[in-house]
Amino acid sequence: MNDSTTALEYPANKLAIGHARMLDAIRHRWSPRAYSDRAVTSDDLTALFDAASWSASCFGEEPWRFIVASKDKIEEYQKMLGCLVEFNQSWAKNAPVLFLTVTSKNFAHNNKPNGYAMHDVGMALATLMIQASSMGMHAHAMGGFDRDKARSTYNIPEDYDLGAAVAVGYVGDHTLLPEGMQKTELAPRKRKPLSETLFSGTWANPAAL
């Protein structure tokens, strides 16, 4: 299968516990802070953004846009790294690729506000993350970046909203992270039980599946 080669690259306790039929690429996805210096090839990057582009969107508007910077163009890379808050710079600087997600505030077909602008750029990013996971890569989305700086750095028009900053690459050695981040990097992942998030009939009534 597409993602069978990736299993060994993940710390065992980062696997999602859950349904036996969960897609491997979903089970293996998580958001590391430790990245190796292994580069992401142009072809693999294309696969990631191509997958994202096939997401669903309201009225098929594809409101998402991406601005990408790879370490092989170091000035471009440093420019984007400089948009992150300091905490995120301290670990994201090891990722070979950074990108920003951007979304059109208005529908192209009628210029009215698109209530799904953020929703749909989120869908595209989730798709990209799962594609990355299927290829043995990982992505970590960050809200912690300077939106004004990013907007002016990249001349992002006013009718587009900033989404997330994202680091992409291959999992690396957690012991090279700042000490305070190492524990999180190894901690088991956890989620709310479905009884707290999946309802039927009325609000907060757990669905009896």
Place this chain on the structure above:
Amino acid sequence: MNDSTTALEYPANKLAIGHARMLDAIRHRWSPRAYSDRAVTSDDLTALFDAASWSASCFGEEPWRFIVASKDKIEEYQKMLGCLVEFNQSWAKNAPVLFLTVTSKNFAHNNKPNGYAMHDVGMALATLMIQASSMGMHAHAMGGFDRDKARSTYNIPEDYDLGAAVAVGYVGDHTLLPEGMQKTELAPRKRKPLSETLFSGTWANPAAL
């Protein structure tokens, strides 16, 4: 692989054209309006929402909530169907499962507005859609539903925003759809080329991958 059995169930021209390494579950995902009367088992539904729950979210807040209605409880189902706009009712009534996505407006950890509320419920929905695709199912998200009616029907608290209404099931016979919808159901899918959505250096400058 998890999703190898699904290929034959999809109209060929609904396959995403794109990168050779695109995950099958992403390539096969699309948003049908024609659903068969094949039921979705409780176990399979659990797999969908379980996969969604393992999405990424800002501060790990998991702001998403889901309200689900299956045809095996027909009164519940009709109640949810009645929240859709008439156009969507006309096709969604054939899907065996409907659900609503809901998202917490504020962070649980500090009660401040969560700018990623819609973004993150979108990520969870995209994950669910890809999981569905890996199991031979499909999902179609709708913005066309009565939010006030849904909120009062399900007692959704004011500090939660409505996301999307979603139909889930197995692809069915498109000739049973209202005539105007049949052409869309068979039309090839298409997307903007990456040159229009993926930039580097500055806005609207196509990334040279």
